[in-house]
Amino acid sequence: MTDMMSETGLLKETPQTTEAVGGMGYSVKRKEDPRFIRGQGEYIDDLVLPGMLWLDIVRSPYAHATIKGIDASEALKIPGVLAVITGADLEKAGLHWMPTLAGDKQMVLPTDTVMYQAQEVAAVVATSRYIAADGVAAVLVDYEPLPVIVDPFKSLEPDAFVLRPDRGPDKANNHIWHWESGDRAGTDTAMEAAEVRVSEDIYIPRIHVASIETCGCIADWNATRGQMTLHMTSQAPHAIRTVLALVSGLPEQNIRVKTHDIGGGFGGKVPVYPGYVLAVVASLTVGKPVKWIEDRSENLQADSFARDYHIHAELGATKAGKITALKVKTVADHGYTDAAADPSKFPAGLFNVITGSYDFDNAFVEVDGVYTNKPPGGVAYRCSFRVTEAVHAIERMVDILAHDIGKDPARLRMENFIQPDQFPYKTPTGWSYDSGDYPRALQKALDMIGYDDLRKEQLEKRAKGELMGIGISSFTEIVGAGPSHDFDILGIKMFDSCEIRVHPTGKVLARIGVQTQGQGHETTFAQIIAEELGFPVADIKIEYGDTDTAPYGLGTYASRSTPVAGAATAIAARKIRDKSRKIAAHLLEASEDDLEWTNGKFSVKGSPDKSKTIQEIAFAAYTNHPAGMEAGLEAVDYYDPPNLTCPFGSYICVVDIDRGTGQVTVRRFVAVDDCGNIINPMIVDGQIHGGLTMGFAPSLYEEISYDELGNNLAGTFMDYLLPTAVETPAWETGKTVTPSPHHPIGAKGVGESATVGAPPAINNAVVDALWHLGVRNIDIPLTPQKIWAILNEKGVTA
Amino acid sequence: MTTQHIELTVNGQVREADVEPRLLLVHLLRDVFEMTGTHIGCDTSNCGACTVLVDGESAKSCTMLAVSAEGRSIKTIEGMADGATLHALQQAFWDQHGLQCGFCTPGMIMQASWLLARNPDPTDMEIREGIAGNLCRCTGYVNIVKAIEQAATELRAPASTDAPAEPAAAS
Numbered sequence A: 001m002t003d004m005m006s007e008t009g010l011l012k013e014t015p016q017t018t019e020a021v022g023g024m025g026y027s028v029k030r031k032e033d034p035r036f037i038r039g040q041g042e043y044i045d046d047l048v049l050p051g052m053l054w055l056d057i058v059r060s061p062y063a064h065a066t067i068k069g070i071d072a073s074e075a076l077k078i079p080g081v082l083a084v085i086t087g088a089d090l091e092k093a094g095l096h097w098m099p100t101l102a103g104d105k106q107m108v109l110p111t112d113t114v115m116y117q118a119q120e121v122a123a124v125v126a127t128s129r130y131i132a133a134d135g136v137a138a139v140l141v142d143y144e145p146l147p148v149i150v151d152p153f154k155s156l157e158p159d160a161f162v163l164r165p166d167r168g169p170d171k172a173n174n175h176i177w178h179w180e181s182g183d184r185a186g187t188d189t190a191m192e193a194a195e196v197r198v199s200e201d202i203y204i205p206r207i208h209v210a211s212i213e214t215c216g217c218i219a220d221w222n223a224t225r226g227q228m229t230l231h232m233t234s235q236a237p238h239a240i241r242t243v244l245a246l247v248s249g250l251p252e253q254n255i256r257v258k259t260h261d262i263g264g265g266f267g268g269k270v271p272v273y274p275g276y277v278l279a280v281v282a283s284l285t286v287g288k289p290v291k292w293i294e295d296r297s298e299n300l301q302a303d304s305f306a307r308d309y310h311i312h313a314e315l316g317a318t319k320a321g322k323i324t325a326l327k328v329k330t331v332a333d334h335g336y337t338d339a340a341a342d343p344s345k346f347p348a349g350l351f352n353v354i355t356g357s358y359d360f361d362n363a364f365v366e367v368d369g370v371y372t373n374k375p376p377g378g379v380a381y382r383c384s385f386r387v388t389e390a391v392h393a394i395e396r397m398v399d400i401l402a403h404d405i406g407k408d409p410a411r412l413r414m415e416n417f418i419q420p421d422q423f424p425y426k427t428p429t430g431w432s433y434d435s436g437d438y439p440r441a442l443q444k445a446l447d448m449i450g451y452d453d454l455r456k457e458q459l460e461k462r463a464k465g466e467l468m469g470i471g472i473s474s475f476t477e478i479v480g481a482g483p484s485h486d487f488d489i490l491g492i493k494m495f496d497s498c499e500i501r502v503h504p505t506g507k508v509l510a511r512i513g514v515q516t517q518g519q520g521h522e523t524t525f526a527q528i529i530a531e532e533l534g535f536p537v538a539d540i541k542i543e544y545g546d547t548d549t550a551p552y553g554l555g556t557y558a559s560r561s562t563p564v565a566g567a568a569t570a571i572a573a574r575k576i577r578d579k580s581r582k583i584a585a586h587l588l589e590a591s592e593d594d595l596e597w598t599n600g601k602f603s604v605k606g607s608p609d610k611s612k613t614i615q616e617i618a619f620a621a622y623t624n625h626p627a628g629m630e631a632g633l634e635a636v637d638y639y640d641p642p643n644l645t646c647p648f649g650s651y652i653c654v655v656d657i658d659r660g661t662g663q664v665t666v667r668r669f670v671a672v673d674d675c676g677n678i679i680n681p682m683i684v685d686g687q688i689h690g691g692l693t694m695g696f697a698p699s700l701y702e703e704i705s706y707d708e709l710g711n712n713l714a715g716t717f718m719d720y721l722l723p724t725a726v727e728t729p730a731w732e733t734g735k736t737v738t739p740s741p742h743h744p745i746g747a748k749g750v751g752e753s754a755t756v757g758a759p760p761a762i763n764n765a766v767v768d769a770l771w772h773l774g775v776r777n778i779d780i781p782l783t784p785q786k787i788w789a790i791l792n793e794k795g796v797t798a
Numbered sequence B: 001m002t003t004q005h006i007e008l009t010v011n012g013q014v015r016e017a018d019v020e021p022r023l024l025l026v027h028l029l030r031d032v033f034e035m036t037g038t039h040i041g042c043d044t045s046n047c048g049a050c051t052v053l054v055d056g057e058s059a060k061s062c063t064m065l066a067v068s069a070e071g072r073s074i075k076t077i078e079g080m081a082d083g084a085t086l087h088a089l090q091q092a093f094w095d096q097h098g099l100q101c102g103f104c105t106p107g108m109i110m111q112a113s114w115l116l117a118r119n120p121d122p123t124d125m126e127i128r129e130g131i132a133g134n135l136c137r138c139t140g141y142v143n144i145v146k147a148i149e150q151a152a153t154e155l156r157a158p159a160s161t162d163a164p165a166e167p168a169a170a171s
């Protein structure tokens, strides 16, 4: 595959432009950083508009309760409290429910029943941040607690009470949807015939993205102009504009969504939360700008949750370890509504990528979505489309199989990998992987970490009673949603866009349909244009996040910016290059066919001194363009990807476990990633470091769990433990480059790979350390309490 | 609500305000003085996005009342650069890709400046421990540690040649 790529010119392992131009392959320092390092970023809470008011939210202490009454009279006596909005007020305008991106519906404010702890119950509008909080404290709500279901299996029992009677008598149960993929009968037959079968229950707990900036917005309604400007923390501003137009009835041209700088997103800032809608309603009501900013505790208790998948997996294989079949049954806990951000046709996201990096014919996957008394779940945690859950399950199962048959897990993977010459590879659940070289990535990781020596060390340590484990994960990601025949959100196809304008002086303004939450688009998208057109990065300005100016796009999540908008950017640039060729031919009095494009200029073949630079061409586009041609040098492209892209990698983790405390220490972690051609190596490394850390975090520390009353047990940063610099390992990274054959610049997405790939490597390492004690599986997070209890049970002591 | 008059120094300038006794220092800086480089990332003193220096000591400004800053000298991210010249830490964070979304960055830089003032030549683990009260969700800390190492080296280097040489024994 790689050789073919280099022959076609698609493989770009070394930069093609000069360093001054700074095209693909250069670690160009980020253009956005000067404002951030000076404290001059403009995040939502930094923004103050004239006459702005504050909105704060009254939240339910109960996970399920009837609201018998709301008394706002004391709150309204506080000087500066202007209004208290309740569900009854919204009901008059039909705004007490709103649609979710998954086609379900969600309360903006309840009229009679609360469904989860920390649910929004009323909104207080006041003249200052502090007075709004005083107002919240003074609103009296009379609740009558109701029974609570937090366990999705109990929720499915026939005698369980119905959480969502609003769905009507036809749906008098808590089952949301059933989704399946693959060949059930064929898989059953293959499983029956398998010489070896391993099965396991794996729970991927609910976690929270916890970007360091919480969610917030300022809704600014101007009644005279009929204009709504919504400044907000959104990863998908255009989609928000359209949803707002549909829900509110405001004309879409009079709605402007603006994002400003965003302090991390990781998928948590894709959906519409009630707070945003309440700010919009409040601004429409009072005719002034209204700001809503979440506290951290509200954020950790009410929105942005991910995972919560109860997976039962069964793997069939030959005695020699050749995988033959995979069967998976999953219960997905969505909380009280399905507000996940998956494409419409995929209620369980791309979970059926669960056959992973392995070549076998029979797979069947089914998922059932279930309601519980929890806040809406399944949104995202640096992966929104359930790839993390899928990769975790297959990589755990492959490791259990290897241990069961006594084969080295690296060798078992090598023997089952899809081989480089099998791409494009059709999986048994219907995906087409674009390109890959899995053996090369795993071999590189094995070499980097010194695998054989580590296995020897492990044996020596085990003989001395020390607990050391080695875990591998050879993951396949699937990103870049997506081709319009399969991918839409609320009917809007998942294309993305770029518009490029070249000014007469040879400077460039480009606008993209995606959004940055820290990925560095102002730099990397400039590098794509520099690569294609030869303008130096310094001369290219990238804008995004203002729906009045940027072309329509579906936004940044699911690692789709580079695969989709990055492709649009390259294609738009090529349209400009095509027009530039015509202008150059005119200027050089040559035929277009006689021109060749190198290093940012067109020259006449055979007479390199007869040439025109792209800057000269840009000037001519406005001053001396050929007769019959439109003036100007601009292009726009809406890119509909022909397929998804499949980044991949192999990770190896080494852990030591303290026999006395159960504490897991990640001693080493090697990550070899392949995301196709690389735009900016420094930024890719940064994405991988961050992704690894967000894979490490839920493996060892993070979990949003609930007691039987539905109380969130990790609702603040004191209980929900984000890793600090002290715990976080010193990541060791390596690369292989296998371009995507269908992407214009051969690139793939990278933002989520490491978050997807890291947890099973850590989980496998910990189980590997304990396997000889009879431990087959431990669900993440691998906390000292959990491990200590196991060690204690097995009679292992310090 | 009664207010109290306070006077303090912020980045070398004397500032005054009439504030409610309950006003947090971080809100004084952000909402009253309109210096929004100091951020808020939590409500439990865990994240460090709000870190500033108070009389040279690092402090989480979300955990201190504005009235307690009376008579004190506060330094924030806005006071780090000298006009167009970036502070060595700012430059290093840029050079080493020590930031992504940038939200934790002002707090990280202030905390690192406190760390380097106390320990000009920290080890990798001393840096990690020194910033353990500052959470970053984007970078995985690797490049933050590198940035602080770069700045430490820079700040330890002898003063540039255009400054008059100091006698070696001083300070």
Ligand code: FES
Pocket (backbone or CB within 6 Å): B039, B040, B041, B042, B043, B044, B045, B046, B047, B048, B049, B050, B051, B060, B061, B062, B063
């Ligand atoms: S805002 Fe989080 S510690 Fe101050």
Ligand code: FES
Pocket (backbone or CB within 6 Å): A212, A263, A264, A518, B098, B099, B100, B101, B102, B103, B104, B105, B135, B136, B137, B138, B139
């Ligand atoms: S750079 Fe985003 S939180 Fe640190």
